[in-house]
Amino acid sequence: MIGAGIARWVDSRVRLAKFVRKALNHVFPDHWSFMLGEIALYAFVILVITGTFMAMFFHGSSAKVIYHGSYRPLDGVQVSSAYQSVLHLSFDVPAGLLIRQMHHWAADIFIGAIVAHLLRIFFTAAYRRPREINWLVGLTLLVLALANGYLGYSICGDLLSGAGLRIGYAIMLSIPVIGPWITFLALGGTVPVAATVPRLYALHIFLVPALITLLIGVHLAIIWRQLHTNYPGPKRTDKTIVGARLWPSYTLKSLGLFLLLFAVVAAMGGLLQIDPVWIYGPYNPVAILPGAQPDWYLGWVEGAMRLFPGVNLRLGRYLVPEVFFPGFLFPVLVFMGLYAWPFLEKFLTFDFRTHHVLRLPRQQPWITAFGCAVLSGMLVLLFAGGDDVVALAENGSVTQIRTLLRILVFVLPAVTFALVYLLCRLANWKYPVASAEQTPEEILQEESTPQPQ
């Protein structure tokens, strides 16, 4: 057989049989919530595929050109070269619009899956030793994904991306001491300047995806080394892993998942319009776009910027602008908290041991309640990110809605915390779960037995 021949050829040069056997027999537990990370991985693959196609048509340039293309309403209008190429891709390249919309939807799914994956890890305490390291890698992946999402929709040269770019510029500029310097170095001057779009484009298609690819590799290698966690259940202990072998059932299912996700993205790209830049129109300083919102994953920052009171800080002759606190400090604090969480939790629970069996959310009422509280606050902020649209739809005033949201952003997390905590305790009391934790006797016994060499 040809396959066997090739396998022998490769193996006689790099000696792979042992590794292949190990790979085929790798044990992976089967649970729907373990698919979230896989979805993120596959969404990234789709992003690379569709993105490569798009890069062959996109011009990363803000040079001014006059548009003459299939989209008649903009015929003869002065637009940026980037904007023109997006219109060309959308209207004149066969299946171009499909690929472009698939790319945008896949980006939204990518980040959504990462966030869902993060929540699953948080609420089941999968970040505990020895997986803190992968928590850090995963969070960095989230940061990179958010950054690349922003970069992606900022380079199209439409009115929405122009507004987003200026807000990003204002946030960057507001950083104390170094803000103006790093802004000018990164963006090439006061936005918009000709230098900005090529830089963002280079970052969007080269540096950030390369880093994401690298870190995905690290992420998977660590999972490979540490083996996956198990939910509590029979035979699931910190010393065993229970699941299915990678080959063939799991492999087939996983590849099937990839194709199904691809199918969903294709259907969305075909049927659901996203980022219609020709409706927003090209960026020009005179036009405005009421009801503008960033993509959903930056909505919480946008909401914080809207709710934060108009207070800036004068330090002698220096200024900390109001936009610094909600636009930069707040997200930085959120991510610092996330990065620190596994270590913080260790010192809160005094549990420094290795864990391979997950905790059910209700088995950790304080942590679950805290997580839900933060999440509810984030949802209020996300909602606040669209408060002008809500006000318009409900015929209310933005000021009133904003006052309400300013109260809600503190009250709702408190209520959520109490409610979730009580629910967890109630569930534990009603339906007790046998703890997967070792008893002190077992720990003593384990420590007294010599380690296998």
Next chain:
Amino acid sequence: MTDREEPNPGSLLQIVANAWKLVRSLAAVAKQSSAPETASQAAAAESSEGREAARLRKGAWIVIGASLVWKGARALSSLRLKPSAEPRTAAAEPAQEEPAVRKEKWLMLGALLSWKAGKSLARSTAATFLEQPASESGAASAGAARLAESPAASTTPPAETAWAALQASASAVGQVVNRTLADTTPVEDLPGTGRGADRNLDRENEVNLERRERWGTLLAMSAALAGVAGGIAFVVTFWTDGRNEWLGSSAAVFLGGFGLAMVLWAHWLTAHKEAVEPRERVSSPPPEQQQAAQEFLTGAADIRRRRLLQWMGVAGLGALGSIVISLIRSLGLPPSPALETDVWKRGQRLMTVDGVPVGVDSLAPGGMIVVFPENAVGSEKTQTVLVRVRQDLVQLPPQRSDWAPGGNLAYSRICTHAGCSVGMYEANSHLLMCPCHQSTFNVLTGALPTGGPAARPLPQLPLYVDSNGHLRAADGFSDYPGPGFWGMPS
């Protein structure tokens, strides 16, 4: 486990079927109670035999109704969250189904149900003509059985016999389906198995191999065929119409068909064997660590001894750093002059975006327009908003008293909050509003922020009127336009 009496009430279809049966039987009871009013039934009721039959029938319906109410209530109650952690015997209560098993059930339920319904219809039709009781399925409900056994049953109209038979077979279907699928159902919930536990894969081995082969092949093949059809549709669409909706949909069918085929294949046609393996300790054993450290330090001693080489290394790194810093420098201008350079100069005329100079009376009170300095029309940083209000409404501070000739007020159009264009003006309240974060600025008081997240007023442009009646800038902006930064002078 495989032969339990109760149909599993957890299945949604069962609930629906039960509810439907309940409604029908209640309707039947209602019909029975008003039966004497119809002429033919009244005549039948006059004979003692007919009365007896009617009484039996009524009793049967009531029993059916009661049993169905009971079943429906049980089905509804089973929808609630049940304790899964408590140990219990299989005989005492039906086990909770796993989602995947339920999914399987759904797949087969449709097929089985239609087959059984057709079969029972045929049987009941035959029973009607042959005048034989139709409760051969052995799982008929008590009421239907009584009805069938009673001597009066032969006198009931064919339609009712058919209905009773249908009822009996409908309830039989539930049991048959349950029994057929019982070998895919988890045997029992082990104590300590939480709802969240990942799947115990060994259960799947109980699935009948033959049926797995048959169904799996059929389903995977159908999905793959759908995928092929989708692929063909994509190509045809691409070369003909090329519309985005059809391209996306056909691509989705193509990808989804093959994806589904793979999942079905994996699910039905591959061996599921639960594997339990020991976990290795993630950290190296201490001797290994010590050996590695020892070998590293032995080598490092060679480096540490050579001081000069170390310093050369440091110098090399320093040189690299300075090269990198120099290269970074070529990325951008220093912010200092660019950020702080003023954009308006004294004497510049105010121009519209079309390059038309603006006069003192170009705007009516309540009007708003975007203006630029005459040498930078359409530029980003110089964009300025000019509004006109009634002269007596202006409440500028004393040092700005002559900045608004004829009630013409000019402000930077770049929001001091996040740099968006302050493009909305509400003439009645004299408020400029930024569309991005809804900061509002009162044009009468020097564009002080009145709401929203902005903290600083929009810089004002002092104006004067030249001899031609055109508006000109009397000076630069009162502050630096645009969002704030560290070194921004107050």
